[in-house]
Amino acid sequence: MPLIEIQNVTKKFGSFTAVDNLNLKVEPGEFFGFLGPNGAGKTTTIKMMTGLYLPTAGHCFINGYDVHRTPLEAKRSFGYVPDQPFLYEKLTGREFLHFVGGLFGMKYEDVKTKVEAVTDLFEIGSFMDKRAEEYSQGMRQRVVLTAALLHDPKVLVIDEPIVGLDPRSARLVKDTLKQKTKEGMAVFMSTHLLEIVEELCDRIAIVKAGKIIYEDVPGSRIGQLEELFLELTK
């Protein structure tokens, strides 16, 4: 069973069609890259997958649950990292993680144990007890990624994960994501960075004007992805 399934999804804003009859599937352990120029409908698709937008037509399934009909079950199955990692400015990173853990129904002690474990993994211990208003973009992204992985989701939906990260943090994130897919997690990643796609993704789709115009394994066109992307999206 695919962990992510998007069936005939359309999203219209007034007369403008942002996503047009989109279909795709992502299997367990698969790292899926979702590419497209600005305004192609990538973030809109992600927002429908995560329950932030209601599709005008079609369905999004996560782990077999319809995101809009059985939202709670679907949401327990995925973690989400938005493109803009907004945090509560007056909460510390640790407090934010406890808050998110609480929302996922985790007990305080369980969150505490989990936080201790991931603190080392993402090297966030040095600023965990400072308020988010002091954080840089990279720090925020690492805290949000930690929060998304806190409840051991089966699916990770991630919008532009590397932007704003220094090379060391970027390496950490890439290694973690790769490891998670080996453990069976499905990762759905939207990005503009083609070298990241070539390095990490098992399969890609290029979207333009709300429609998938190309779907393949990036390895089949190694080194030619940029050319292909520019050709298809011009």
Added chain:
Amino acid sequence: MRELLVVLNTRAQSFLKRAFELRWQSVLQNMASVLIFGGFAVAVFFVSRFATDYLLSQAHIGLFLFHRFLSMLLYVFFITVNLGNMIVSFSTLYKSQEVSFLMTLPISHAKIFLIKFVDNFFYSSSTLTLLGLAMLLGYGSYFDLPWYFYFFVMFFVMVPFMLIAGILAITSLMLLIKLGTRIGFRLLLSVMVAAYGLVVYLYFNATSPMKLVEDVMKLWPNVNDYLGYLDPPFVKVLPNHWVAEFLYWSIQGDYARALPYFSLLFLTMLGLIALAGLMARRFYYESWLAVADLKEGDAKPGVKKPAFSFGQGILKPQWDALLRRDIILFFREPSQWLHLLLMFLLLGMFLISLGTLRLTFDQPAMETVAFLIVYMFTGFLVTSIALRFVFPMVSLEGDTFWCVRTSPVHLKRLYWYKTMVAFTAVAFIGEVLTFSSVYLFRHDVLLAAVGGIATLFVSLALVGLNVGTGSYFAMYKEPNPIRVASSQGASLTFLGSIAYLTLVVAVLLVPLNQYFAGIDSIRQSSVQWAVTPIAIIGVLSIVVFTLSTSVGLRAIRRDA
């Protein structure tokens, strides 16, 4: 000058586009705004007309005393505009992202100040301007004044009057921020809160309305004569006195004596504008930098172990997480807890003033009116608290709402959580106020019980209304709760709340009058008189609550 025009033109275009947007939702919203604001203005007009007519034709208090009352009302108005501008200007002039952007452009700091001052003044004074105009029309209609009188008074008397209040607020704020860098902002804020309380107390203590009434009434029937010698000397330098004097002489056609007050008002406004320009040149950028430093300084306590944080709780994890988050965020945001402190101070002042008033009358009608005024004021305070703290609750989910919306929390449950928290707090404050005020009014258990039950329903309706409309008009991009609570949606909610409160008072009017007029045996043996009004208030409140909640629940599920 060119860059100033470019910025103002862009803002005007943006405003017009928003105002005349041809989407059914915004058209509907604008129509509703016009209807509610219009209805409110009409109501204020009639109240003003009735009050003028009653005081001059029925109570015969005379023109002098009437204009002294008007002066006191204008003083409260002045302080409200002043305080509103000061609170809102802190976010518009110092914390807005637009200012941060403008500061990077080759525009002088004084011009940025001017742009944001205009923004601030319109933002925080527009509802009060409407209120002022409606009151003026009500007042003028009694004297049958010509149309140009209203035009002149509104634009050349009231606008300068409000500008004086606004400029004083904004220039004081600049200086206070400078001072705050030396003495510390916490101390400064405490001093400011105490100073505002003191200014209001000293004014009413010195003008002593009761003594003034007695002094004027001794001179009966010559109460229309000018009795300026009764004024304490300090009031002569206050703008509210100038406006009252201008009106006093103008309505009698003595423009020669009205003119100096108009000149004083207008010249003061011009002088203050010039002073504000000079001060902005000298202090605005400096104070803006001080606030930026303060924001950085705010972050320092984060390294200390906080007094209250996440931990083992007795509630379910989701409720516990939401409640702890809200408590922490509330007490780490100075604009939240300081405002609450200020509101508690006002509540305290209200109860102390109530304790000093003589509220027992021989006539049942007077007793009923006195009780309902006290109750209405209590309701008004509860309304203000609900508007300031409950209305912004949904908006305060802000940019971080993604985090809750993508977690397995049902939005319906989140909505009910907010409603329950708000209701607990508002009902508690409302009950404390009601029982205290009824106790100070008269030691009457039955009256306290009726007031208490009515307040419970009022709290339910006001919380439902504020959470519902707060969700419908949610401003997720606005991080400042003060701006959310002074937005157009909040103004509509306020007017709706006042209309609802007026209905509650109207429902209580006749039964209470009968109660106060009734014989002792009826008072003690029967509670029948209270059943019908309480039932009506209950039904009315539940209708308001249900309608608002259904609107709010639909709105919170909108695409984010």
